[in-house]
Amino acid sequence: MGHPREPREPHHPYEPHEPHEGLRARSRRGTMGERWWSRRFIDILETICDKGRLSRGRTYARSGRVLELDIAPGHVAARVQGSRPEPYGVDIRIEAYGDGDWEVLTEALAARALYRAKLLAGEMPPEIELVFGDCGLPLFPDEQGLEMECSCPDWGFPCKHLSAVLYLLAERFDDDPFLVLAWRGMPKQSLLDDLREVSDDVPFGERLSTFYEAGTSLARLRHQPSRVSAPADILLRTLDPPAVKARHIPITDLLRPAYRRLIDPRNPGEPSP
Incomplete structure (x- = not known):
């Protein structure tokens, strides 16, 4: 590189x-x-x-x-x-x-009604990275x-x-x-149009049985290989921080050392970056 x-x-x-x-x-x-x-x-x-x-x-x-x-x-x-x-x-x-890869990705995303609904609503579900990985096409370089x-x-x-x-x-x-996806070759509007087309092709009644199912099995999640080791406080970085402070310190800054100790009990914690 x-x-x-x-x-x-x-x-x-x-x-x-x-x-x-x-x-x-x-x-x-x-x-x-x-x-x-x-x-x-x-x-x-x-x-x-x-x-x-x-x-x-x-x-x-x-x-x-x-x-x-x-x-x-x-x-x-x-x-x-x-x-x-x-x-x-x-x-x-x-x-x-290319078009062939995006056809595979779009079908995989459309197969999970919950992911498709979130994308159509303008949201980026965290599980989308697993969908890309399952297709052998990483989302992030x-x-x-x-x-x-x-x-x-x-x-x-x-x-x-x-x-x-x-x-x-x-x-x-x-x-x-959606710029993350556009950088990989799929403009936002094109993806949404493709997902709507797939959604229109399948009657809603036929999707009820799988609407709330997880996109990846729990067994698959447990054995999902990690391409890059995630920081101990990745959950705090992923979720929107609550508007809570203790002695004028954001609650997420106080929780980070605890998350690090959960990963490594010998680690007493370190200052927040």
Whole structure:
């Protein structure tokens, strides 16, 4: 996926320090990603990418240095203002699935009435990742499925320009979960049209017996292999946090050490990221 480590990009005396007028991340501190699908994407990045460069990328994302960000099937193109006057070009690529693959995926999603209903209502059910996995077509890219390039001279990987774009991409996913599917090659409206067509073909009375069934058996869930080890507090990241505080501290921040101790009783917990 990456390049061998080389010296960092040298500092240039004309590097601008004033605020930039590009795209700005909404998050002002900590990590990014508010919904389960964007957090899943960020968790993968933080597993396979250098944390120091990702941290500098967050700073770039928050300071308006990403000037453009365009998402197309299998491709993200962006321009990022770095230390030189000319912005750097960033390209991020994954596999966009073809019509045959999407036909299989759409049939698998439509076969579960509850998933289909949630998608038609504009929701992204967490179980959708299992459906993709069962079809042998991962929803999110891993290290082998993510190709990234930047025109900057920094050979460290990923550079801060790439990292900034990745974090802003996660916030785009926050705004519209169907962008995750569009990046894989299926526009939102096309998917919804296909799901409605399948729904119209099957009388509702014939779907009552399976409407509330789980999409994956409990035995299958117990033996589902994990492609990327999930953080101990993944449930807290996935669910919308309750508006509850104790001594002005959000309840989710207080629960994270307990979740970590459940995974490893020897772990006394660590500060929330």
